[in-house]
Amino acid sequence: xxxxxxxxxxxxxxxxxxxxxxxxxxxxxxxxxxxxxxxxxxxxxxxxxxxxxxxxxxxxxxxxxxxxxxxxxxxxxxxxxxxxxxxxxxxxxxxxxxxxxxxxxxxxxxxxxxxxxxxxxxxxxxxxxxxxxxxxxxxxx
Numbered sequence: 021x022x023x024x025x026x027x028x029x030x031x032x033x034x035x036x037x038x039x040x041x042x043x044x045x046x047x048x049x050x051x052x053x054x055x056x057x058x059x060x061x062x063x064x065x066x067x068x069x070x071x072x073x074x075x076x077x078x079x080x081x082x083x084x085x086x087x088x089x090x091x092x093x094x095x096x097x098x099x100x101x102x103x104x105x106x107x108x109x110x111x112x113x114x115x116x117x118x119x120x121x122x123x124x125x126x127x128x129x130x131x132x133x134x135x136x137x138x139x140x141x142x143x144x145x146x147x148x149x150x151x152x153x154x155x156x157x158x159x160x161x
Contacts, residue, residue, distance in 0.1 A: 058082035060153035062092070062134040067159045068124045074158065078107075078134025079117040082150040085138025089147065090116040094132050101133070109142060124160040131155045 060080035068074045078092045091106040107118030116136065124130075133155050137147035 058084065058136065058151045060134045060136045060151040062132055062153045062156045064132055064156040064158050067161060069161055070124050070127060073121055073123045075119060075121055076132050077119045078153065079115050080134055080136035080151055081115045082136055082138055083112055085148065085150060086112055087139040087142065088112060088116040089137045089139060090118045091135050091137060092118050092120050092132060093135060094130055096128055096130050109139065127160050130158045130160060
């Protein structure tokens, strides 16, 4: 009777372990959600005098929605945010922008922020708030 070595099954089991690990990694990577890129920015001058007109610019983008719109909101004295203007609709992948001219009416601190809304169509009645920018503060003297 001759002795045979049992190395072949070990090699096969090693290959199966490697193939199983590769399969597990590929399934895990496929199940991981992809994150959309988005941003929102606001810019305004820091000070203004009463009666002076100044510009507030908001811009943003988001890859998750087919159509985008940027709106600018303001508040004074810690009150609720109020929407003051909205830009036109743009397709995803391009920056949405809104430029607003504001005339300073009274003294105080005015805060502005840009809000990016995602829409499914041009007549979408329920836009989704995708992103909100940090605040830009204007001191009116």
